[in-house]
Amino acid sequence: MTGAATGAGGVGGRDLALHLAVLAALLALQFVLPAYHHTNLARIMVLAVFAMGYNIAFGYTGLLSLGHALFFAAGLYATGLGIVHGSLAPGIAAVAGLLAGGAAAAAVGLLALRTAGVSFMIVTLMFAQAGFLVVLYFGGWTRGDEGFVLQGAQRLVFGLDLSQPGPRYGAALALFAAAVLVNLVLVRSRFGRVMLAMRENAERARMLGYDPFAVKLVALAVSGLYAGAAGAAYALLFGYVGASFASIQYSILPLLYVLLGGAGVVLGPFLGALVMFYLIDLSSSLTSAHLMVVGAALLALVLFAPQGILGTLRARLLPWLA
Amino acid sequence: MLEIRGVRAGYGAVAVLHGIDLDAAAGQVSCIMGRNGAGKTTLLRAVMGLLPVTAGSVRLGGAPIHHLPAHEVPRRGIGYVPQGRRLFGPLTVAENLEIGLMARRRGAAVRDRVLGLFPRLAERLGQAAATLSGGEQQMLAIGRALCLEPAVLLLDEPTEGLQPSMVALIRDTVARLRAEGVAVVLVEQRVETALAVADRLAFVTGGRVAETVAARGLAADAPQFAAHVGV
Numbered sequence: 374m375t376g377a378a379t380g381a382g383g384v385g386g387r388d389l390a391l392h393l394a395v396l397a398a399l400l401a402l403q404f405v406l407p408a409y410h411h412t413n414l415a416r417i418m419v420l421a422v423f424a425m426g427y428n429i430a431f432g433y434t435g436l437l438s439l440g441h442a443l444f445f446a447a448g449l450y451a452t453g454l455g456i457v458h459g460s461l462a463p464g465i466a467a468v469a470g471l472l473a474g475g476a477a478a479a480a481v482g483l484l485a486l487r488t489a490g491v492s493f494m495i496v497t498l499m500f501a502q503a504g505f506l507v508v509l510y511f512g513g514w515t516r517g518d519e520g521f522v523l524q525g526a527q528r529l530v531f532g533l534d535l536s537q538p539g540p541r542y543g544a545a546l547a548l549f550a551a552a553v554l555v556n557l558v559l560v561r562s563r564f565g566r567v568m569l570a571m572r573e574n575a576e577r578a579r580m581l582g583y584d585p586f587a588v589k590l591v592a593l594a595v596s597g598l599y600a601g602a603a604g605a606a607y608a609l610l611f612g613y614v615g616a617s618f619a620s621i622q623y624s625i626l627p628l629l630y631v632l633l634g635g636a637g638v639v640l641g642p643f644l645g646a647l648v649m650f651y652l653i654d655l656s657s658s659l660t661s662a663h664l665m666v667v668g669a670a671l672l673a674l675v676l677f678a679p680q681g682i683l684g685t686l687r688a689r690l691l692p693w694l695a
Numbered sequence: 696m697l698e699i700r701g702v703r704a705g706y707g708a709v710a711v712l713h714g715i716d717l718d719a720a721a722g723q724v725s726c727i728m729g730r731n732g733a734g735k736t737t738l739l740r741a742v743m744g745l746l747p748v749t750a751g752s753v754r755l756g757g758a759p760i761h762h763l764p765a766h767e768v769p770r771r772g773i774g775y776v777p778q779g780r781r782l783f784g785p786l787t788v789a790e791n792l793e794i795g796l797m798a799r800r801r802g803a804a805v806r807d808r809v810l811g812l813f814p815r816l817a818e819r820l821g822q823a824a825a826t827l828s829g830g831e832q833q834m835l836a837i838g839r840a841l842c843l844e845p846a847v848l849l850l851d852e853p854t855e856g857l858q859p860s861m862v863a864l865i866r867d868t869v870a871r872l873r874a875e876g877v878a879v880v881l882v883e884q885r886v887e888t889a890l891a892v893a894d895r896l897a898f899v900t901g902g903r904v905a906e907t908v909a910a911r912g913l914a915a916d917a918p919q920f921a922a923h924v925g926v
Contacts, residue, residue, distance in 0.1 A: 563797050566790055566793055566794055569783070570794050574781070576745070579745075579765050579766045580745070580765070580777065581769055582769035582798035582799065582843065583794075
């Protein structure tokens with residue numbers, strides 16, 4: 374129940390301080406983390422940006438999409454193909470990736486938002502599966518399942534070699550910081566209030582003069598921009614573009630991150646991605662049945678903290694948390 | 696102000712309104728009374744565009760509005776307080792009001808006016824709407840609709856389930872809005888409330904207006920109430 378926590382006006386002092394403190398901690402961590410966790414945290418920040426986009430659609434607007442893999446893949450492939458086949462500069466390709474995610478989401482939304490609930494889930498899932506099949510069909514360009522690798526020279530942005538750990542972490546943090554701050558401003562804005570109204574009840578919002586279709590379309594497009602930015606960053610920072618990122622798994626993952634961390638909480642997706650990543654990492658080192666451990670953890674979450682970790686924390690201790 | 700002529704509407708294949716006529720003039724309260732299932736709420740929903748009007752017309756200030764999508768109707772100046780209040784429960788009082796204000800780009804002056812009508816809301820601005828008492832929720836529902844500065848206000852049983860002091864407050868508010876020139880359409884089951892605030896009473900039976908009478912001079916035991924409302 375996020376709205377209860379959102380006061381009128383701009384981003385609150387405590388709220389902003391908490392988010393800046395998290396960003397500062399992430400900045401400091403790069404100097405102390407071992408190489409393995411250094412790379413992991415960069416990957417988690419990029420995936421968290423993807424999940425933050427999902428949170429805008431689901432956590433704030435109430436759109437339960439199963440098609441976000443398409444938006445992430447649009448960013449990933451627009452960037453990768455733009456560099457490899459379009460000879461675009463990596464920075465330009467990344468912008469193309471961001472826009473591709475937003476455009477894909479807007480295009481899907483134009484049709485999918487004529488449905489609601491379970492139908493919306495199915496329609497978005499079908500679009501994402503169609504995207505996955507398109508990637509496989511045009512294997513001559515995308516190299517299908519196998520994918521393709523971006524070499525070091527293809528990952529130079531403003532003179533920074535993003536294949537190197539330091540610049541990679543810095544770029545992931547910069548993207549994450551920008552995503553957090555934009556998200557904070559968005560949810561505290563007037564449009565953010567309307568998104569919450571849509572999530573609570575679209576017909577009530579319609580009675581007050583809001584067009585649910587238009588509001589949800591904008592929210593989905595913004596969500597797609599986040600996913601596209603994350604996809605573009607993933608291509609540049611980790612150098613691999615493959616069909617697995619367009620699969621259903623990448624539509625489910627951001628949903629799980631958001632549910633675990635807290636829907637409708639700005640930092641929820643980051644915490645969810647962090648916990649889930651290390652839960653899988655640690656449990657897979659102990660047993661091949663690591664997904665059972667993940668399942669048990671999700672079951673415990675549903676039973677004991679259905680609002681997610683930060684959602685529960687906000688409900689009990691931090692009512693001001695955005 | 697609001698002219699309803701021969702309106703037919705319903706739910707899918709089930710017709711509820713069978714050619715209903717009603718007028719709401721500026722600075723007047725038109726009260727719709729009738730038994731459960733007579734079509735009172737259906738009429739308000741049809742006016743708001745939430746149900747399709749299959750025949751007839753709804754005009755606001757002479758301009759037809761029955762063909763508009765539902766979100767356009769409030770923007771033209773019709774406020775609606777549905778039965779059961781229908782607030783955004785987890786959002787605060789301030790946020791609920793803000794959503795109303797933004798719909799027609801109204802500012803602090805309108806908000807202050809609403810809070811002047813309902814001072815108790817001013818004390819609860821940071822409180823989640825779902826945690827308010829029933830009377831406070833009704834104040835917020837009316838206040839949120841007034842944030843649109845409507846020329847016409849539709850109220851669907853606003854006193855339902857409220858304690859007497861809250862009923863009196865709602866009556867006073869309706870009287871004040873009338874004095875300010877708002878055209879109020881009130882669906883009401885309480886005879887005493889209807890007689891206290893209404894200028895005209897429209898008795899709805901079977902999806903039609905069976906009789907329209909002036910409220911002034913009408914007694915609580917008038918035969919119309921027994922015939923059309925069952926009291």
